[in-house]
Amino acid sequence: MWLVRVESPWACFGLEVTDGGWIARLPAPRPMLASSLPTAGRLPGRQSGYVDPTQQRKSQEAGAVGELLGIARFKFHEGKVEEYKRLSAQAMEIVRTKDTGTLQYDTYFNDDQSECVVIERYRDSEAAMEHAANLADVSAAVLATVSVVHGELLGEPSAELRAKLAGSEVPQLFTPYESM
Numbered sequence: 001m002w003l004v005r006v007e008s009p010w011a012c013f014g015l016e017v018t019d020g021g022w023i024a025r026l027p028a029p030r031p032m033l034a035s036s037l038p039t040a041g042r043l044p045g046r047q048s049g050y051v052d053p054t055q056q057r058k059s060q061e062a063g064a065v066g067e068l069l070g071i072a073r074f075k076f077h078e079g080k081v082e083e084y085k086r087l088s089a090q091a092m093e094i095v096r097t098k099d100t101g102t103l104q105y106d107t108y109f110n111d112d113q114s115e116c117v118v119i120e121r122y123r124d125s126e127a128a129m130e131h132a133a134n135l136a137d138v139s140a141a142v143l144a145t146v147s148v149v150h151g152e153l154l155g156e157p158s159a160e161l162r163a164k165l166a167g168s169e170v171p172q173l174f175t176p177y178e179s180m
Contacts, residue, residue, distance in 0.1 A: 068128050068155035070120035074146035081113050084145040091138045098134045101127020125158035
């Protein structure tokens with residue numbers, strides 16, 4: 001019976017439980033291509049984590065933007081958890097049926113269901129603005145059930161999205177420093 005099986009270009013092994021305890025099973029080594037070996041401390045397919053600020057600004061000025069990640073933490077008003085859940089289900093249905101660039105939309109509750117965290121990931125700034133427009137009606141009702149503990153937007157938003165966020169306290173914008 002295999003409990004754990006690990007396969008990569010560098011290793012393939014499993015752990016098996018027997019009456020005597022754990023036994024590591026190591027199959028015959030697999031041939032490896034030189035191109036699949038890590039070089040200079042990098043994993044295959046990964047680039048350096050350093051983001052050159054000069055290149056980042058040039059990219060931003062040229063309008064090149066990528067995925068955005070939104071994180072919101074809410075504390076529920078007394079007696080409003082069930083109302084929030086109902087509205088959250090409506091929002092999820094809208095996201096599934098209308099949003100074309102929302103890549104992730106997840107809600108997490110703490111153990112006593114007094115707070116939640118919402119994780120949102122968008123293809124780009126246009127997708128984030130589409131999402132906000134699609135949820136405009138539900139958002140006001142959702143915000144009536146919670147206090148915003150914090151909200152962050154991570155990534156490089158377009159100039160248009162930056163303008164829409166200007167002057168608002170939430171979400172707070174965080175731009176890339178290092179990335180992998």
